[in-house]
Amino acid sequence: xxxxxxxxxxxxxxxxxxxxxxxxxxxxxxxxxxxxxxxxxxxxxxxxxxxxxxxxxxxxxxxxxxxxxxxxxxxxxxxxxxxxxxxxxxxxxxxxxxxxxxxxxxxxxxxxxxxxxxxxxxxxxxxxxxxxxxxxxxxxxxxxxxxxxxxxxxxxxxxxxxxxxxxxxxxxxxxxxxxxxxxxxxxxxxxxxxxxxxxxxxxxxxxxxxxxxxxxxxxxxxxxx
Amino acid sequence: xxxxxxxxxxxxxxxxxxxxxxxxxxxxxxxxxxxxxxxxxxxxxxxxxxxxxxxxxxxxxxxxxxxxxxxxxxxxxxxxxxxxxxxxxxxxxxxxxxxxxxxxxxxxxxxxxxxxxxxxxxxxxxxxxxxxxxxxxxxxxxxxxxxxxxxxxxxxxxxxxxxxxxxxxxxxxxxxxxxxxxxxxxxxxxxxxxxxxxxxxxxxxxxxxxxxxxxxxxxxxxxxxxxxxxxxxxxxxxxxxxxxxxxxxxxxxxxxxxxxxxxxxxxxxxxxxxxxxxxxxxxxxxxxxxxxxxxxxxxxxxxxxxxxxxxxxxxxxxxxxxxxxxxxxxxxxxxxxxxxxxxxxxxxxxxxxxxxxxxxxxxxxx
Amino acid sequence: xxxxxxxxxxxxxxxxxxxxxxxxxxxxxxxxxxxxxxxxxxxxxxxxxxxxxxxxxxxxxxxxxxxxxxxxxxxxxxxxxxxxxxxxxxxxxxxxxxxxxxxxxxxxxxxxxxxxxxxxxxxxxxxxxxxxxxxxxxxxxxxxxxxxxxxxxxxxxxxxxxxxxxxxxxxxxxxxxxxxxxxxxxxxxxxxxxxxxxxxxxxxxxxxxxxxxxxxxxxxxxxxxxxxxxxxxxxxxxxxx
Numbered sequence: 001x002x003x004x005x006x007x008x009x010x011x012x013x014x015x016x017x018x019x020x021x022x023x024x025x026x027x028x029x030x031x032x033x034x035x036x037x038x039x040x041x042x043x044x045x046x047x048x049x050x051x052x053x054x055x056x057x058x059x060x061x062x063x064x065x066x067x068x069x070x071x072x073x074x075x076x077x078x079x080x081x082x083x084x085x086x087x088x089x090x091x092x093x094x095x096x097x098x099x100x101x102x103x104x105x106x107x108x109x110x111x112x113x114x115x116x117x118x119x120x121x122x123x124x125x126x127x128x129x130x131x132x133x134x135x136x137x138x139x140x141x142x143x144x145x146x147x148x149x150x151x152x153x154x155x156x157x158x159x160x161x162x163x164x165x166x167x168x169x170x171x172x173x174x175x176x177x178x179x180x181x182x183x184x185x186x187x188x189x190x191x192x193x194x195x196x197x198x199x200x201x202x203x204x205x206x207x208x209x210x211x212x213x214x215x216x217x218x219x220x221x222x223x224x225x
Numbered sequence: 226x227x228x229x230x231x232x233x234x235x236x237x238x239x240x241x242x243x244x245x246x247x248x249x250x251x252x253x254x255x256x257x258x259x260x261x262x263x264x265x266x267x268x269x270x271x272x273x274x275x276x277x278x279x280x281x282x283x284x285x286x287x288x289x290x291x292x293x294x295x296x297x298x299x300x301x302x303x304x305x306x307x308x309x310x311x312x313x314x315x316x317x318x319x320x321x322x323x324x325x326x327x328x329x330x331x332x333x334x335x336x337x338x339x340x341x342x343x344x345x346x347x348x349x350x351x352x353x354x355x356x357x358x359x360x361x362x363x364x365x366x367x368x369x370x371x372x373x374x375x376x377x378x379x380x381x382x383x384x385x386x387x388x389x390x391x392x393x394x395x396x397x398x399x400x401x402x403x404x405x406x407x408x409x410x411x412x413x414x415x416x417x418x419x420x421x422x423x424x425x426x427x428x429x430x431x432x433x434x435x436x437x438x439x440x441x442x443x444x445x446x447x448x449x450x451x452x453x454x455x456x457x458x459x460x461x462x463x464x465x466x467x468x469x470x471x472x473x474x475x476x477x478x479x480x481x482x483x484x485x486x487x488x489x490x491x492x493x494x495x496x497x498x499x500x501x502x503x504x505x506x507x508x509x510x511x512x513x514x515x516x517x518x519x520x521x522x523x524x525x526x527x528x529x530x531x532x533x534x535x536x537x538x539x540x541x542x543x544x545x546x547x548x549x550x551x552x553x554x555x556x557x558x559x560x561x562x563x564x565x566x567x568x569x570x571x572x573x574x575x576x577x578x579x580x581x582x583x584x585x586x587x588x589x590x591x
Numbered sequence: 592x593x594x595x596x597x598x599x600x601x602x603x604x605x606x607x608x609x610x611x612x613x614x615x616x617x618x619x620x621x622x623x624x625x626x627x628x629x630x631x632x633x634x635x636x637x638x639x640x641x642x643x644x645x646x647x648x649x650x651x652x653x654x655x656x657x658x659x660x661x662x663x664x665x666x667x668x669x670x671x672x673x674x675x676x677x678x679x680x681x682x683x684x685x686x687x688x689x690x691x692x693x694x695x696x697x698x699x700x701x702x703x704x705x706x707x708x709x710x711x712x713x714x715x716x717x718x719x720x721x722x723x724x725x726x727x728x729x730x731x732x733x734x735x736x737x738x739x740x741x742x743x744x745x746x747x748x749x750x751x752x753x754x755x756x757x758x759x760x761x762x763x764x765x766x767x768x769x770x771x772x773x774x775x776x777x778x779x780x781x782x783x784x785x786x787x788x789x790x791x792x793x794x795x796x797x798x799x800x801x802x803x804x805x806x807x808x809x810x811x812x813x814x815x816x817x818x819x820x821x822x823x824x825x826x827x828x829x830x831x832x
Binding site: 047050080085091099107111160168 | 511
């Protein structure tokens with residue numbers, strides 16, 4: 001079962017009198033444990049595609065199926081539940097809660113899930129250990145380096161054991177060396193858990209980490225190996 | 226929910242402005258309530274303590290204890306009315322009292338009574354013996370002391386304490402009819418009343434009767450020479466009481482409203498600053514309700530903490546306040562302020578609901 | 592002479608009054624103002640008339656002594672001195688200057704002190720809350736203000752704009768408040784003894800204006816300390832990193 005299936009998805013925005021087509025008949029399939037890099041310039045629609053795949057936006061037309069669930073027609077409440085249970089996000093600006101420790105940042109997700117606190121705590125500790133943050137888990141984001149913060153964000157994305165991880169420009173704020181480290185980390189985590197991932201990036205140097213690269217320009221997808 | 230609590234614990238400074246404002250508001254509310262209760266209780270204690278459901282005044286007195294007087298014949302008539310179980314005379318004279326060892330005089334109300342009010346023992350046998358209200362302790366009065374009341378320096382000896390029986394903010398001294406008459410004769414010859422004449426009667430109604438019916442019957446029996454009212458009405462008719470109560474209550478309600486406004490504005494700003502954070506939460510799968518609950522919970526906790534601090538300050542202040550300021554902090558009033566404050570905070574924070582609902586999780590990306 | 596206060600008790604010159612206890616009618620020959628006693632309208636009569644009225648009200652009275660004696664000092668001697676002399680020479684009396692007598696009337700100090708405390712607290716609360724409001728309103732505008740600052744608007748321009756806003760809001764608020772106060776005093780009648788002293792209104796206004804400006808001033812100061820370059824960099828979504 002593919003992790004993600006986009007079928008002729010269109011997203012149209014109304015801006016005053018104008019109609020803006022952010023995504024135009026986009027079709028994409030991401031395999032069960034596949035890593036796909038989505039590359040395009042600013043305004044190409046890659047963020048829109050990521051948002052739709054993650055249930056943050058609803059498509060104007062077309063079908064969106066994530067791990068067998070057709071979310072195209074979900075109402076906001078259903079989408080909220082879907083995001084909580086099925087996908088993980090790594091945001092461009094990291095977006096850690098500044099007054100929570102690394103461990104607590106991971107547990108935020110469990111809070112919303114109303115998951116068993118003990119089990120969640122154990123999972124958080126395990127993830128942080130794997131990410132090399134075992135001894136930093138009691139630190140606040142302000143006390144962590146840029147790379148460490150990114151790792152916490154990656155850990156957070158995996159807390160709910162998602163079927164699909166969506167990553168937005170993970171290296172844009174980092175220098176090349178650090179960027180490569182982060183990409184390696186993300187990829188190894190994704191592979192270790194047999195999850196699928198879509199990584200949005202405008203940095204062509206990072207695409208070799210993915211199984212497949214897909215280009216997008218002006219809302220239109222073109223595939224390349 | 227835990228995130229909200231952690232923020233309060235880790236970033237208390239963020240909530241400091243709202244907390245300070247709410248502490249001051251709590252203090253104001255408790256002091257207002259305490260003064261209202263103190264002024265009201267200190268004025269009405271003697272009447273509220275009366276054992277009968279009714280009080281009979283003379284018709285022309287406009288329910289003034291000082292102006293009213295009923296002669297012996299009228300008193301007897303009242304006693305004969307059906308539904309009246311017991312009639313007792315009640316008289317008062319307002320005087321200054323010299324307390325041994327003190328240079329300032331205490332303001333006292335010397336009462337003569339026949340039927341003991343709530344918490345007061347039967348009238349002392351010895352003429353000149355009185356029970357003193359606890360409020361007089363603040364003026365140095367002690368049991369066993371002899372006070373000299375009025376310009377004639379009539380001596381009265383305190384033989385025990387009673388509580389919550391003050392009259393018109395003057396400390397009450399409860400003595401037999403003879404004691405009261407002697408005090409008047411000494412201090413206020415113009416207010417002397419003939420034996421058997423009392424200003425006011427306390428009327429105990431027979432069980433099973435409706436007090437208002439008995440009141441009407443009494444006034445009818447005396448041919449309109451009396452005006453009989455329930456104890457509650459008598460209390461309410463004390464001069465200035467109603468106005469005092471409405472003044473204070475309007476200030477109190479306004480203050481509650483201000484508290485809601487403070488919380489509303491503060492949390493509106495806080496929400497505005499945190500829109501990004503809320504977008505991330507929603508992107509991760511938090512519902513608007515979960516996010517909103519956190520906001521309300523924080524508001525209520527800030528209110529609770531403010532109440533505790535404000536309460537402690539008010540309690541400390543009550544020791545520093547001079548005795549002539551009748552501040553009475555009751556637990557009933559404290560509960561009222563606590564509940565009001567917490568409810569107002571919840572309502573105030575609810576103003577952020579629309580904002581929270583409108584936060585678009587998609588804004589967390591890009 | 593009748594006091595004219597007390598919410599218009601409806602007495603006019605020439606009226607003949609009989610007290611509730613009957614006997615001794617009294618004719619109003621003049622009006623006095625500011626002479627209520629215990630929130631009651633007052634009649635000023637000769638002492639003999641007073642005695643007669645007292646006896647009519649209480650036939651059992653054995654004597655009607657005066658409650659107090661008014662003393663006019665000889666020219667050149669202060670009232671305080673005369674009071675002290677009397678206290679020293681005459682046992683069993685207390686001589687007070689007029690203002691002392693007013694202050695020591697039973698219940699007066701209680702109510703006065705009570706209200707003083709309430710007013711004090713209320714002023715503190717109102718002042719703080721108002722200043723707080725303005726602080727918050729200005730803080731909310733930090734982003735656009737910093738931006739303006741970054742693109743070249745001088746500090747004086749920003750400050751002037753803010754102060755104009757504050758002045759306008761305060762003016763409208765004061766106007767509404769004064770209207771409501773006027774309404775309240777007209778409506779209170781004899782119920783609530785409400786008098787509005789211009790001095791008090793002015794003082795309150797000044798306090799509120801000063802503290803509002805302080806609130807605004809503080810946030811402007813904070814604002815000007817922010818480097819304009821921060822307006823250009825990606826501030827992101829606030830509250831997160």
